[in-house]
Amino acid sequence: MDFKVAFSALEAACKEIISTFSDAAADLVHGPVTQRLVMCMKKIQEHARAIEPLIGSFIAVYHHYDFDAQTPGNGYRTLIKVLQSCLLHILHKARYIASNHKSAFFRADHNASEMEAYCSALCQLRALLYLAKRLINDNDFGQLYSLQDLDLSHRYVQEYSSMHKACFYGRCLGFQFSPSLRPFLQTIVISMISYGETYSKQQSGLGLAALSLLTSGKYVIDPELRGAEFERITQNLDMQFWKSFWNITESELLTGLCRIASYPVQLNLTLTIPPVPLRLPLASDPNLSTTVSPPLAHWGPGPVHMRLISHEIRQGQDSEELLSFSRGDPPSVSASNLPWVQKQPLSPWLLIHFHGGGFVAQTSRSHENYLRSWSKRLNVPVLSVDYSLSPEAPFPRALEECFYAYCWALKNCHLLGSTAELVCLAGDSAGGNLCITVSMKAMTCGIRVPDGIMAAYPATLLTTDASPSRLLTLIDPLLPFGALAKCLNAYAGVDSQTALPAVGGNSLRALGRDTTALLSDLTQGASNWIQSFLQPMWPTSGAYSRASRHRESTSRDTHRNLNHTSPLHSQCYLDYPEGFEPLRSECHAVVQPTSCPIIRNPFVSPLLAPDSLLRGLPPVHLVACALDALLDDSVMFAKKLRDMGQPVSLTVVEDLPHGFLSLSQLSKETELAAEVCLEKISEIFQQGN
Structure with missing residues (x-):
């Protein structure tokens, strides 16, 4: 993709929509939605103009971080690839709005909400690019990790904890992955939220399944609510929740x-x-x-x-x-x-x-x-x-x-x-x-x-040290940073004295065969059916009206965020260019950095192993994902083995998650x-x- 062409096309599309919806006639037809679209497109223009020179600086150097010329893949390339996906979605939506806004079937509110969601995502991706730029400046040439600068890694953890993430789990869910996987990701996210709502309740069996089913529908109807709830769950629920939810794959x-x-x-x-x-x-x-x-x-x-x-x-x-x-x-x-x-x-x-x-x-x-x-x-x-x-x-x-x-x-x-x-x-x-x-x-x-x-x-570095691919944990529905940090600390034994096995109603494994079948089958069916049936409809009454009111409230919050006037959680732990700050979450994540010395044991983090412990390994074949937060683990470990003269190969597959x-x-x-x-x-x- 030629980024100059893409940015030029996006600039033209933004100008067209701003001009069209600044017209008084458009305001009469679509009401206050026109103001939302104009404000949103102006913010997209601002982000795009700031991002374009950043892209050029990454493209000029990111090949130096590849394993070799035949294997293009590292966290910097991935960030550019994700940004490209976001820009293409915005451009596609902008062209649709420009071509169809006069149609009787044009849903102004829906399209404005879609554009606002991607505007928020673009803002956060801009922040990630600034963070990645800081990594390039601070790391040794060709190195993807800040292995020595523990203070920098700690500040990255703090920055992650306060950044807004909900936009990546609502309307924008899985935009960076292969389209064939997006329905699956929606089902996983909705199932996780529904289970999270009932997780702390003292219920089991059919009661838990019924509650999960009843709560799942509202997250299909209301993407903003889905994003906010998923952010809350991934930031605040404990290790036993993750264990019990992931073990759904063990169900009969x-x-x-x-x-x-x-x-x-x-x-x-x-x-x-x-x-x-x-x-x-x-x-x-x-x-x-x-x-x-x-x-x-x-x-x-x-x-x-x-x-x-x-x-x-x-x-x-x-x-x-x-x-x-x-x-x-x-x-x-x-x-x-x-x-x-x-x-x-x-x-x-x-x-x-x-x-x-x-x-x-x-x-x-x-x-x-x-x-x-x-x-x-x-x-x-x-x-x-x-x-x-x-x-x-x-x-x-x-x-x-x-x-x-x-x-x-x-x-x-x-x-x-x-x-x-x-x-x-x-x-x-x-x-x-x-x-x-x-x-x-x-x-x-x-x-x-x-x-x-x-x-x-593979995970070859079990620390919370920063790398460009690890920045993807901000947007990854399958490997969010909070869950990753909990896993690493659990393996290090940080919480081993207080951890108890998951029992009773807090584990999906405890559900009987019929109950698990009901929960899994109906959640999947409800997700697909409601999505296809309700998406083209306006919510009118009852629960739908509540969803509509929530969207209106979310839209007001979005406008406030787009203007960056929210006083909540405005503290920055890293420097950004003057006049820019990423969107902040309403609630901070509680993330415990991996400070336990065991994490740096070479038998825990083989990337940190001395050459003497790696020399003599058999041929190692690493298969990594371009969109995986652990991509840089594979790239750096492959480089380490190659530089030692050890037999190693690295293959990077595209468009797939961890x-x-x-x-x-x-x-x-x-x-x-x-x-x-x-x-x-x-x-x-x-x-x-």
Whole structure:
């Protein structure tokens, strides 16, 4: 996109609308809405004129922050890409208004509200560009993080806490992502708000489901209310809320649907491995061995839970020894209960998987949809580890359990249907971090390292240090900064003394099968149906009138914000150009910076690991998202490994959010991105051929 052309077109569109709606005749037709549109377009003009030279300064240098010339991707590029999406939406809406304002079906209030929302978004994106400009000036050349300037990072956290974010969760929700994902994002946001309203109420079962359903409709009708409530929830609700909401993917309904939609497998077996010491040969001299202790951190020895998935039954997978580790769930299909199923020989490959979930939520069950696909497409057994979760089990418990599971798999690969000639570690997000740190731990213990790592959008720096891609947490509905900081602090053990497991009515996992089905199914249906039915209508009475009154109130607040005259929360923690200040939130977020020393432990944040702990890693394949707040984690870690001479590749997929692997069945774009991950794993297994 030629930005000069885009800014010129936007300037012309703004002038046309200002001229048209400044006319007295337009005022007679559309009433006070004309004043709103004129004021809004003037503010858009002001923002665009200030932003245009900023864009040029970023374009001139952002290629210096890429991994290499063939892999254009870093947080600065992403900010420009997001701004481009916002400008295109504004330009499209402006042209629509200019062409259709005389139509009898033209909804002046609706279009004014749309333009005001994107004006607010443009204002906040302008602020993010100023913050990113500060990063370029303060960081070393080519560096995306302020790893040494803790005061600067702390001020970024404070600035985030007071900035207005609701505009990105209302009418502008998901504008930066692929259009095919926007209905899904709306459903997630509405479900989260509805659940947040009932979270603190002492209700469970059908009562909770009914309340959530009844409250969801108003957030479809009223985008401004949706944005304000989502901002409030993401800023102020505790860690247990996030755990319980994210664990909706564990419900019988969703896992059942995923199993129906995913590839069938002949083996899906849950295992519980007792905590006994293991003897493994040393990598340097297989005639010597070392002892691997079971997980011990925080509460002493305990079992490790895993899930074995195999598209075909292989030798060893129906053995009495393996079935003795079963947690009570029989294999979905096995040679022992279907005698005519022919057992396949041991595979030379073994895939060991660590799931994502911010170290605080989800299990292998949440990720079954793509694990089943991998097992079939690669024709390989998949062992997925259900490590203990924070804050109940902070670092290093998850790492110890994953490392023990890796060692147990090497020693008992014959039970898993594999000779383990080639072993690949794969994981997403937090699981990607564990893939890297487990490999580091294997090197320090002197045992065999895996033959390759595929880490999708991994977290390699578990701090709240500022980077250009981390600025996206201001606008990301799936990874808001408040939730990210809570996850990082939970893994560091900051809240481990006071954290309690989610129980009772505060967890969606506590809902029965029928209740969860009612909540999930009806919320989705209500969202789609009400959206399509009510959007072209004017609210007239009852609840609709209340929604209309709320919109009028929000419009007045928007006008006040557009003029920047609100005295609320006007304190700035960073310097902006004279005459500009971002919009401020009505309530500050309470964000605790990651100040615990554990966060900078190299086995927590491998980006901070010394070269001695990284040298000798197997080939690392990183698959990152251009629109992910953790993009810079992957770019900087890939650069670090490359500069050491370590084998590494980085692929950056476009237009998708963090967590795309779990969304692989939702759209063509997520399916293609998941295919990239599969290709990287296949590349690891094919390296011996």
